[in-house]
Amino acid sequence: MPTVIAVDAMGSDRAPRPEVEGAILACRHHNVRVLLVGREEEVRAELEREFERHPRARHLPIDVVHATEVIGMGEKASTAVRSKRDSSMRVGLRLVREGRAAGFVTAGNTGAAMACAKMVLGTLPGADRPALAAVFPTASGTAAILLDVGANVDCKPHHLEQFAVMGEIYSRSIFGIPKPRVGLLSIGEEEGKGNDLTREAYGLLRRLPLHFVGNVEGRDLYNGKLDVIVCDGFVGNVALKVSEGLVSTVRYLLKESLKSTISSQVGFLLSRRAFDDFKKRLDYAEYGGAPLLGIKGVCIVGHGSSNATALKNAVRVAAQFADTRINDRIEKGLSSHRPHPPAPAPDALSAGPATV
Amino acid sequence: MPTVIAVDAMGSDRAPRPEVEGAILACRHHNVRVLLVGREEEVRAELEREFERHPRARHLPIDVVHATEVIGMGEKASTAVRSKRDSSMRVGLRLVREGRAAGFVTAGNTGAAMACAKMVLGTLPGADRPALAAVFPTASGTAAILLDVGANVDCKPHHLEQFAVMGEIYSRSIFGIPKPRVGLLSIGEEEGKGNDLTREAYGLLRRLPLHFVGNVEGRDLYNGKLDVIVCDGFVGNVALKVSEGLVSTVRYLLKESLKSTISSQVGFLLSRRAFDDFKKRLDYAEYGGAPLLGIKGVCIVGHGSSNATALKNAVRVAAQFADTRINDRIEKGLSSHRPHPPAPAPDALSAGPATV
Numbered sequence: 001m002p003t004v005i006a007v008d009a010m011g012s013d014r015a016p017r018p019e020v021e022g023a024i025l026a027c028r029h030h031n032v033r034v035l036l037v038g039r040e041e042e043v044r045a046e047l048e049r050e051f052e053r054h055p056r057a058r059h060l061p062i063d064v065v066h067a068t069e070v071i072g073m074g075e076k077a078s079t080a081v082r083s084k085r086d087s088s089m090r091v092g093l094r095l096v097r098e099g100r101a102a103g104f105v106t107a108g109n110t111g112a113a114m115a116c117a118k119m120v121l122g123t124l125p126g127a128d129r130p131a132l133a134a135v136f137p138t139a140s141g142t143a144a145i146l147l148d149v150g151a152n153v154d155c156k157p158h159h160l161e162q163f164a165v166m167g168e169i170y171s172r173s174i175f176g177i178p179k180p181r182v183g184l185l186s187i188g189e190e191e192g193k194g195n196d197l198t199r200e201a202y203g204l205l206r207r208l209p210l211h212f213v214g215n216v217e218g219r220d221l222y223n224g225k226l227d228v229i230v231c232d233g234f235v236g237n238v239a240l241k242v243s244e245g246l247v248s249t250v251r252y253l254l255k256e257s258l259k260s261t262i263s264s265q266v267g268f269l270l271s272r273r274a275f276d277d278f279k280k281r282l283d284y285a286e287y288g289g290a291p292l293l294g295i296k297g298v299c300i301v302g303h304g305s306s307n308a309t310a311l312k313n314a315v316r317v318a319a320q321f322a323d324t325r326i327n328d329r330i331e332k333g334l335s336s337h338r339p340h341p342p343a344p345a346p347d348a349l350s351a352g353p354a355t356v
Numbered sequence: 357m358p359t360v361i362a363v364d365a366m367g368s369d370r371a372p373r374p375e376v377e378g379a380i381l382a383c384r385h386h387n388v389r390v391l392l393v394g395r396e397e398e399v400r401a402e403l404e405r406e407f408e409r410h411p412r413a414r415h416l417p418i419d420v421v422h423a424t425e426v427i428g429m430g431e432k433a434s435t436a437v438r439s440k441r442d443s444s445m446r447v448g449l450r451l452v453r454e455g456r457a458a459g460f461v462t463a464g465n466t467g468a469a470m471a472c473a474k475m476v477l478g479t480l481p482g483a484d485r486p487a488l489a490a491v492f493p494t495a496s497g498t499a500a501i502l503l504d505v506g507a508n509v510d511c512k513p514h515h516l517e518q519f520a521v522m523g524e525i526y527s528r529s530i531f532g533i534p535k536p537r538v539g540l541l542s543i544g545e546e547e548g549k550g551n552d553l554t555r556e557a558y559g560l561l562r563r564l565p566l567h568f569v570g571n572v573e574g575r576d577l578y579n580g581k582l583d584v585i586v587c588d589g590f591v592g593n594v595a596l597k598v599s600e601g602l603v604s605t606v607r608y609l610l611k612e613s614l615k616s617t618i619s620s621q622v623g624f625l626l627s628r629r630a631f632d633d634f635k636k637r638l639d640y641a642e643y644g645g646a647p648l649l650g651i652k653g654v655c656i657v658g659h660g661s662s663n664a665t666a667l668k669n670a671v672r673v674a675a676q677f678a679d680t681r682i683n684d685r686i687e688k689g690l691s692s693h694r695p696h697p698p699a700p701a702p703d704a705l706s707a708g709p710a711t712v
Binding site for chain 1: 494495506509510541542543550551552554573574575576577578579587589590591593594595596597598599600601602603604605606608609
């Protein structure tokens with residue numbers, strides 16, 4: 001039985017094309033059935049175009065579920081999610097809640113996706129705040145995850161503790177890393193280094209039954225020494241976007257330098273394949289989007305600029321997330337280390353039935 | 357009259373060589389006199405070696421000031437600064453306090469340099485906390501500064517306000533930008549976006565007499581759209597170190613890719629000059645270290661891996677900092693927008709002399 005994944009067909013910047021192409025690729029390469037959620041007419045027209053180019057795709061297990069509204073990239077998440085009751089996001093997430101899909105994928109407005117998932121699906125017991133986990137390549141070839149990257153700001157220490165538990169389980173389940181190395185993002189490696197939040201969180205993370213390596217610094221994100229890096233959502237979002245900006249700048253500067261002389265132009269042509277290979281290794285599309293962890297259900301959020309490959313991979317990740325029952329493990333993980341309920345206050349005890 | 361700059365001769369990872377070479381370069385290219393502060397015997401031996409290679413350097417205005425102790429890179433800043441009363445850092449900063457040098461340059465332990473500068477020189481009136489400002493290249497070729505990058509964590513909104521004033525003045529004075537564009541590092545451009553700190557700071561920055569462009573995102577650091585970016589020191593330190601780590605990873609991945617085939621190896625050789633040019637454009641050494649702003653005096657902190665060029669440029673920046681009297685401007689800037697002292701409480705007024 002293929003795993004059913006609902007895909008927001010109206011999410012990405014160039015929707016519905018990458019979504020439709022991604023759905024076809026996913027159904028061709030993985031054991032999934034895709035429900036494309038969006039304006040039926042538009043989506044079917046795009047599907048028809050693809051079927052004409054690839055007639056055999058017509059027999060793939062792809063269906064369209066109609067949703068009249070679309071949440072735009074620029075819209076304010078909280079308002080859009082509430083007012084647009086028939087948006088492709090809400091309809092797609094309802095399919096998950098009703099058990100008609102095992103997971104949901106969107107390359108749309110990240111803030112709206114998080115708000116919508118929280119509202120429609122709710123959070124897992126023990127997960128006070130869902131966290132968005134970014135997946136990226138490291139120098140050693142493994143994938144690392146950083147969480148939270150923007151779902152939560154002004155976190156409390158116990159939120160970081162929950163992020164560590166959820167991230168570690170995700171790393172084990174999706175990347176198959178037997179004992180993920182978990183670090184706390186700070187500004188110095190010694191235990192006392194950091195701010196009020198990290199100093200308190202350090203003590204909580206140290207007590208968790210996982211491989212906590214202690215404080216790590218920004219430069220450790222990409223060196224492959226870590227599998228899971230935990231931080232407040234403000235800090236994680238800055239780290240992620242600084243990286244995106246820097247990669248663009250590096251590409252631009254490199255291109256400028258390589259255009260400057262004839263010999264370097266020839267050099268560039270000769271090394272073109274190497275550059276393509278290099279670009280691919282830095283490409284987030286290979287990793288298929290960021291999972292939202294701590295939600296009662298499966299929701300993968302892709303970049304607005306996602307192409308068909310990124311969407312195909314996001315569908316794969318969503319199916320894997322559902323098939324390996326990560327949420328059951330997260331729920332168990334969160335409950336096993338949850339603080340015991342506070343003991344009744346002495347007052348309450350003494351106010352029991354009098355034995356006179 | 358050359359400007360006198362004290363240089364910590366024992367600071368960098370390979371001290372005193374880069375310091376001695378940097379001092380020679382600085383005296384040759386700029387109107388400065390350098391006092392090399394450190395273990396006299398070691399420093400003189402290194403100077404001799406250089407003089408033998410470049411006999412004309414013997415006549416440059418370079419002197420050695422003896423300091424018996426050295427603060428190591430791994431030492432805890434607060435303890436080292438207090439216990440080592442005759443460290444090259446303390447001796448160098450004392451030269452500034454006593455007016456025997458116009459500025460101090462060190463490529464040593466950053467935490468120790470900040471603590472030492474604060475202790476020996478004190479802070480400017482109106483500067484509650486000195487800030488370390490990182491200078492880096494952007495895609496448009498201009499230099500941008502990010503502050504604070506690690507001197508302060510758990511900042512209050514009025515600290516960010518002071519950072520904006522100091523950073524703007526620095527950008528105008530050192531980079532000659534007539535109207536620097538100042539941004540507040542956050543996780544979304546709309547006014548309400550961010551965390552408690554940035555939301556409050558936004559209101560304060562908006563009222564400053566400078567070109568405040570509002571909230572900016574991590575990806576704006578390197579795109580050249582901003583001249584000054586203000587943030588809490590924890591966030592700034594993470595942003596800086598993530599960037600350092602990513603640049604290393606990109607270089608590594610690129611090198612790996614380019615080694616993979618013969619044609620790309622040939623391509624690499626042909627484009628080698630372009631790569632060197634590219635590396636240079638990303639090279640922090642060109643910018644000569646990070647100024648510590650808000651200190652009563654001039655203190656420039658370089659990277660531990662600084663080479664002679666980086667130290668030469670740091671000496672130039674220190675001299676420029678002193679010559680253009682940036683601290684006078686910062687003091688004026690901080691006082692002109694400082695909140696008026698609170699009006700006397702009604703009680704105090706009514707308690708005035710009775711007119712009965």
